[in-house]
Each structure stands twice: as C-alpha cells, then as structure tokens.
Amino acid sequence: MSTRIQSIRNAELPREYYHWLSKESFWGWLFLLPSLLVLGLVSVYPLFRGIYLSFFEYDGIADPQWVGLDHYAYILGWTEFWIIMRNTLVWAFAAVVIMALIGLGFAILLNREFTGRSVATTLLLLPWAIPFISIALNWRLLYNFELGPLNGFLRLAGISEGLPWIASSRYALFSVMLAWVWRNFPFFMLTFLAGMKGIPNDLYEAAHVDGSSKLDSFRHITLPFLQPVAIVMTLLMSLWSLNHFTLIYVMTSGGPGNSSMVLPVYIYRRAFHLGEMGLASAIAVVMLMVMLTYGLIYLRLYREEVGGK
Template identity: 65%
Template sequence: MSRSTSATGGITIPEEYQYWLSKESLWGWLFLLPTLAALALISVVPILRGIALSFYEYGGLEEDVFIGLENYARVFALPDFWVVMKNTFVWSFTAVVLMAMVGLGFAILLNRDFKGRSIATTLLLLPWTIPFIAVALNWTLLFNYELGMFNGLLEVFGIQGVAWLGRSRYALFSVTMAYVWRNFPFFMITFLAAMKGIPQDLYEAAKVDGSTRLDLFRHITLPFLQPIGIVTTLLMSLWTLNHFTLVFVMTSGGPGNSSMVLPVYIYRQAFIQNNFGVAAAIAVVMLVIMLGYGMVYLRLYEDEVGGK
C-alpha cells in the first residue's frame, strides 16, 4: 500500500497524487492552459458541435429542427453508405499492409552496410516530406491516360493503356499506390530504428549454431519488431481511415462511388448535397470507429511497448 501524508486542513493525500498538487506541477499546468484552451477551441468544440448537429435537421439560415435519431436512420438506410464503408476498410487494410511490407523490405536493406547507404536512406525518406496535395497532383499526371508514365511503360511492352483513375476497377487501387508511396517511409524508419536496437550477439550466436538468414529473420528480427510493428500499424490505420486529401484530389471518390471513402463521403453529403445533419451523423459513426481503434492502440501501446 502506498504511504499517505496529511496536507493543510488535515486532509490526507495519497503519495502518488502529491506531485500533481506540488508547486512545480501547478506552474506546469498554468503554462499549459493557453495550449489546452486553443486545443479545446479548435478540436473539442467542433466535435461536440458535430455530435449535436447529428440530432438536428440543419436549416442553414433558418432555425435548426431537432429530429432525434432520424439522421442515423437515414444514414444506415443509404445503400451508398455500406459501399463507402466497404471501400474505406478495403483501402485502409490494403494500404497499411502494403506500406508495412514495403517499409520492412527497405528497412532490412538499409540495415546492412553498403556504400552510399546514407544517400539511399535520405532518398527513400523524401516521399514522407512531400505534402499530400503535391503527391496527388503528380500521381494524377503519372496515371494520365494519354501522357502518363505508367501507360507509356505499358505501350513499350505492346499493352494498351489503362484509364487508371477513370475506371471503377482501377481507381481505388491507383489512389492506394500513391498513398503507399507517400507513407511507406514511416514504417521504414520505424522498423530500421527497432532493428538497430537488436543485440548483435544474438545473430552471432545463431550463426554459430548454423542458422540461415531466413532463420535469423524469423526467430530474432521478427519477434523484436512485433511490438513496435503492432503499434505502428494501428497508428497508421487511424491516419488512413481519416485521410481525405489524396482521394479527394485524385478521384473525388469516383467514378461513381468506386473510390469513395468516409471522409470524402462526409464532405459530399455536407457541401454538395447540403445534408449537414446526415453528414454529421456519418462523422459520429466514423468517430466511434476511430475511438475503437484508439482504445486498441493505447492498450497495445501499454502492453507491448510499456508506454504508461
């Protein structure tokens, strides 16, 4: 049991809480107050406003009308909503898996000593520094039917060009490729940092016992990468589920709803179809999904990494 001491007025304060009432802690919270107030203003207040709006029929210049859960009933009755949900999870799962695989592959390559490794690391990290709007515009040009590089390569091999962003079959795949290229360095640098922390004595001892490179990877490298890999994957899943820019700029969710994901769908419902109440209800559903991911992320972070 933790010890406790008596404070002014005879109030007994547990030892683990004494620091929070100390002068240093109070001064720290005082300096944090402006940041916390700004965060509440730009984040918490809009979230609460959005939740409240989901229970109203938004009237714009007219007074809002309270309709309870009717907006949620409308959302779940929309055939498009379930297509968009499927697209969102397919896009998120595929993108994160590909980013993890590509990032791990380059991390293994960069973990070896070779001439020009620092230059290669710098070049591979460059996509992570490029803004999403620039990535979207450049990859749109690469996928262009007449002038794009990918169709140019297909023509070299005698294959007819593909309307990458103009056909339902390829639109979501094309956006996913651009997203993977932009974000795989996050996995790469994370895995590379974790590999640097693996004791080299383990590899040397395993080699003495006759282990192959595959054995070293399966029984030493992967177990050490597993904790940080799980946490990184969940964090990137959160970012991917919430991503808007790349999909909106490259396809706007089209053609049809073939590449439509939840953030773009919310935008369409609110600002194109003027269904602000329905859009707010969809945003609340998305918020619940994100909170679920967030809770899993925090739990695994505590269990696997020990970040309490």
C-alpha cells in the same frame, strides 16, 4: 496558504499525489493553459458540436430542426453508405499491409552495409517529405491516359494501349491507394530500421553459432523484437488512413461514381456540397465509433497476445 496546502496533504491526499499541490505543478499547469484552451477550441468543441448536430436537420443557415435518431436509422439502412464503408476499410487496411511489407523490405536492405546507403536512405525518405497536394497532382499526371508515363511504358512494352487508371471504377481506388502507399511507406521503413538498430548483435552471433540460418534469425529474433513497433505503427497508420481526405479528394473526388469514395470525402460532400450538415455529422459520428472500436479491439487483442506469452 502553505499551511492550508499541508493540511490538505495530510488529511486528504496519498503521498504519491503531493506533487499536484506543489508550486512547480501550479506554474506548469498555468503555462499549459493557453495550449489546452486552443486544443479545446479546435478539437474538443468541434467533436461535441458534431455529435450535437447529428440529432438535427441543419443546412448551415436555417435554425436546426430536431430529428432525433432519424439520421442514424437512415444511415444504417442505406446501401450507398455500406458501399462507401467497404471502400474505406479496403483503402485503409490493404494500404497498411502493403506499406508494412514494403517498409520492412527496405528496412532490411538499409540495415546492411553497402556503398551509397546514405544516399539511398535519403531518396527513399523523400516521399514522406512531399505535401499531399503535390503528390496528388503529380500522380494524376502519371496516370494520364494519353501523356502519362505509366501508360507510355505499357505501350512501349507492348503490354497494353493504356489503362484508365483513375477514370475507371475498376482501377480508381487501387490507383489512389498506390499513391498513398508510395507516400507513407517511408514511415514504416524508418521505424523498422530504427527498431533493427536496437537489436543486440550478440543475439545474431549466438544464433549463428547454434547453426541458425539467416531466415531463422529473422523469424525468431528480428520479428519478435519488431512486433511492439509494428503494433503501434499499424494502429496509427490505420487510423490516419481511415481519416485521410486530401489525396483522394484531389485525385478522384471519390469517383467515378462512388468507386473510390471513402467516408471523409463523402462527409465533406454531404456537408458542403449538398448542405446536409446534420446527416454529415451523423456519418462522422458513425465513423468515429468505427475508429474507436477498431482501436480498442486492436489494443485488447495485442494485450491478450502479449499477456499469454
């Protein structure tokens, strides 16, 4: 057997690929096989199953009926879909910008020495550890018109008699976005803080000797060092936001009307409330293409920017 492997190596494979035929590689793949099978079962199969169903009219019970590209033609000419797409993009990208700014601000604060810094860091990290269901239920109580603390503060300050935070189409999407930002800004804060800890202090000392202000050091040292970290974080959080379901579904279910409706919640409603599995699958495929296109363009622009410097 070893002679056969050696002959394959000598005849067919470049030297850098020899390790693929080694005994260690064989056992490594053997141990990975159960995980790969589970991954294929819970991720790869549903993906291709969804793409397949998008070409059929299917309610989850009767046999699927072939409709070809009719679902996609219907979606692209459907006004309601574009309203929900706009909500989804606003929800994802506006939230990411706010998270990044808040996270950067707290990271700058925690990067300084002060009494109680460890306690402050722990408290600021708490939202990241709380389950989405708990966050959604607690923020619903905060937004309660009659008993919620937010409206109580507005009344106490004489600003307003209260706002219908999640009961009004004017405020619903923004209100859910606040809860999403509160839960996820620690991700940016912690990663930015780790990035700042990795910047050599000699650079700041040299800049100070040259007469640079703290703002100049931040612009020309801190931000360039944090750029690669920020690129990865914003890409990940944008995709997580585009794909998030729990918080919006528990807080508003996409209402009132479709004012806070985003694509993941709408796909769920079409599939499991209305029994339109085929149409829901087509919407999911369109959403997948949007996410892939965004990710590829984002990474391409980043590579071009870095390569041009």
